[in-house]
Amino acid sequence: MSKASDKRFEKIVEPRLNALYRTAFRLTGFRADAEDLVQDVCLRAYPRLAELEQLDNPLAWLLRVQYRLFIDHVRRRERSPFERLDPDIESSSLMASRDPGPEEQASAAAAGQRLHRAWQRLEKDQRALLALHAEGYSLSELQHITGLPKSALKARLYRARARLAKLLKTKAVSSSQASGVVG
Amino acid sequence: MNCQDTADLLDSHALDRPTENQRKLVEAHFATCVACEDSWNAQQLLLTQVIPEPRPDLMAEILRHITGRNEERMRPRNRLRAAAVGGAIAVGTLFAAVTWIPQLEVRTDEAGAPRYMGAGAAVSSPTEFVTRVEQELRAEVFNELRPASVLPDGGYFALLKVGPPYPRDALEQGLEGHVVVEFTITSLGTVADVTVVESSDSIFEAAAIEGASSFKYKPRVAAGTPVDVPGVRNRIGFALSNDRSAEEPDDRPEIPPSRPAFRQAIEPAVACIDENNFQCAQLVLDETIATYELNVSEAHMLWRLYGYTHFRNQNFEQAISAYETAAAQPGLRELGVRLTLAHLYYERQQYQKALDTVVEYLVMAENTPTASVYVFVDRLRQLGASVPR
Numbered sequence: 346m347s348k349a350s351d352k353r354f355e356k357i358v359e360p361r362l363n364a365l366y367r368t369a370f371r372l373t374g375f376r377a378d379a380e381d382l383v384q385d386v387c388l389r390a391y392p393r394l395a396e397l398e399q400l401d402n403p404l405a406w407l408l409r410v411q412y413r414l415f416i417d418h419v420r421r422r423e424r425s426p427f428e429r430l431d432p433d434i435e436s437s438s439l440m441a442s443r444d445p446g447p448e449e450q451a452s453a454a455a456a457g458q459r460l461h462r463a464w465q466r467l468e469k470d471q472r473a474l475l476a477l478h479a480e481g482y483s484l485s486e487l488q489h490i491t492g493l494p495k496s497a498l499k500a501r502l503y504r505a506r507a508r509l510a511k512l513l514k515t516k517a518v519s520s521s522q523a524s525g526v527v528g
Numbered sequence: 529m530n531c532q533d534t535a536d537l538l539d540s541h542a543l544d545r546p547t548e549n550q551r552k553l554v555e556a557h558f559a560t561c562v563a564c565e566d567s568w569n570a571q572q573l574l575l576t577q578v579i580p581e582p583r584p585d586l587m588a589e590i591l592r593h594i595t596g597r598n599e600e601r602m603r604p605r606n607r608l609r610a611a612a613v614g615g616a617i618a619v620g621t622l623f624a625a626v627t628w629i630p631q632l633e634v635r636t637d638e639a640g641a642p643r644y645m646g647a648g649a650a651v652s653s654p655t656e657f658v659t660r661v662e663q664e665l666r667a668e669v670f671n672e673l674r675p676a677s678v679l680p681d682g683g684y685f686a687l688l689k690v691g692p693p694y695p696r697d698a699l700e701q702g703l704e705g706h707v708v709v710e711f712t713i714t715s716l717g718t719v720a721d722v723t724v725v726e727s728s729d730s731i732f733e734a735a736a737i738e739g740a741s742s743f744k745y746k747p748r749v750a751a752g753t754p755v756d757v758p759g760v761r762n763r764i765g766f767a768l769s770n771d772r773s774a775e776e777p778d779d780r781p782e783i784p785p786s787r788p789a790f791r792q793a794i795e796p797a798v799a800c801i802d803e804n805n806f807q808c809a810q811l812v813l814d815e816t817i818a819t820y821e822l823n824v825s826e827a828h829m830l831w832r833l834y835g836y837t838h839f840r841n842q843n844f845e846q847a848i849s850a851y852e853t854a855a856a857q858p859g860l861r862e863l864g865v866r867l868t869l870a871h872l873y874y875e876r877q878q879y880q881k882a883l884d885t886v887v888e889y890l891v892m893a894e895n896t897p898t899a900s901v902y903v904f905v906d907r908l909r910q911l912g913a914s915v916p917r
Binding site for chain 2: 351354355358359362363366367370371376379380383384387388391409413416417456457460475476478479481483484491492493494497499502503506507509510511513514
């Protein structure tokens with residue numbers, strides 16, 4: 346492919362890279378995996394540059410590809426959540442966004458860890474829905490991205506939230522128990 | 529304020545930054561509902577998660593990676609088959625004929641592995657069939673399967689399977705594929721806990737799950753009590769046209785798919801049956817038959833629904849006659865209904881008729897019949913039915 350198409354591709358993707366990466370990070374929980382996922386999306390998108398340029402909402406298209414890739418491939422690279430914990434998960438990245446005092450900061454970090462652990466045990470399609478939803482996409486955008494009918498979407502969101510809430514409540518388990526168990 | 533309201537507010541992001549008033553309202557509800565409070569807290573936790581910025585050179589890195597491997601491309605997508613789809617996409621409402629690949633249920637063992645070994649390609653004649661059944665039953669099936677779970681003595685069998693609408697994206701891209709789902713047949717004969725075991729493309733998964741969730745079974749009965757049967761697998765195929773393999777002379781006319789309006793019209797019938805309101809179901813079906821000029825696909829579906837209604841209402845003779853009408857629709861290659869019929873004949877102790885129907889099924893089946901079918905055949909033969917030469 347030519348330099349020119351690189352530029353055209355960059356023009357489409359660059360402004361949306363942050364949004365793609367944010368969702369990817371939520372989905373995977375790890376920086377490196379998020380980067381891999383975004384790269385995979387771009388690999389799929391690049392040959393269809395001409396189509397992409399015609400779209401009113403290329404982000405929705407890219408997110409849809411990302412959603413499917415995640416659902417398809419996450420299993421392959423799924424590791425035990427305890428083999429690898431990026432430092433940014435442990436410390437800063439999951440903290441509450443408002444300005445916390447030292448004590449709150451400690452509890453926010455703990456909450457972040459709790460979320461991370463629960464998240465890694467959540468089923469991938471539930472993770473995918475909650476991640477997109479948490480990114481602020483509306484139900485009709487979610488419908489477009491996931492291809493699910495609205496009623497199914499609402500039911501799944503409901504179940505996913507309930508499941509996450511349940512996982513958040515359960516105590517941490519040892520890594521041998523946790524690896525690969527979705528529940 | 530109730531759970532539904534709370535869920536709606538959460539879904540619509542209306543609670544992301546609640547007003548004082550909203551907070552009071554939901555908190556009043558939370559006082560009586562821990563589940564909603566937990567869900568709300570979970571969503572809040574997600575919303576406050578801080579996401580790191582991507583590294584500044586990510587775009588450049590990705591482009592380097594792409595140009596480094598621009599020979600390696602996605603496999604080309606199947607092109608739309610013009611004959612199959614034609615102008616229908618323009619109106620955007622096409623429900624392509626979903627082919628049910630007749631892979632019937634087989635129990636899985638404790639390790640979760642499917643047990644349908646021994647069943648090879650479909651047989652071409654009853655004689656070949658007998659030979660194969662004998663070989664395969666002796667060799668493997670009886671040793672491997674737990675007969676109680678597949679034999680129709682109190683065993684489950686499918687009463688109603690309606691193909692899901694073709695996923696729109698897949699339709700637009702001209703994609704065909706399949707999904708293998710696994711689920712529990714509940715003691716009520718409904719389907720629960722559907723999971724995807726395998727799929728050719730995730731684009732089909734949602735539709736397959738929706739479709740499988742609507743399947744209806746006669747539940748397995750153990751010691752007089754209906755019980756759940758977990759681990760049942762089913763393969764759902766998605767094909768854009770009902771055309772056959774290239775070798776086959778295409779002398780059969782194209783089968784029109786069922787229309788969305790028709791599907792909508794019959795939808796309430798299933799809901800009525802779920803509530804054991806058979807009169808209501810019958811009314812819906814009678815009305816549909818009076819209003820629509822049905823094509824064969826639709827007639828087939830409608831008569832299966834009649835059959836299911838009668839079965840649930842314990843009018844077995846009427847159920848059989850309705851399923852027979854469904855099976856008699858010309859040109860259709862819906863095979864599942866024949867297995868349903870065979871099981872019904874069996875329950876009425878019409879063993880020869882049951883066996884004839886299974887043989888018909890096997891002769892028609894282009895895909896691999898599962899071991900449960902062979903076991904069924906053997907059972908029927910033990911009961912005195914014989915395979916015609």
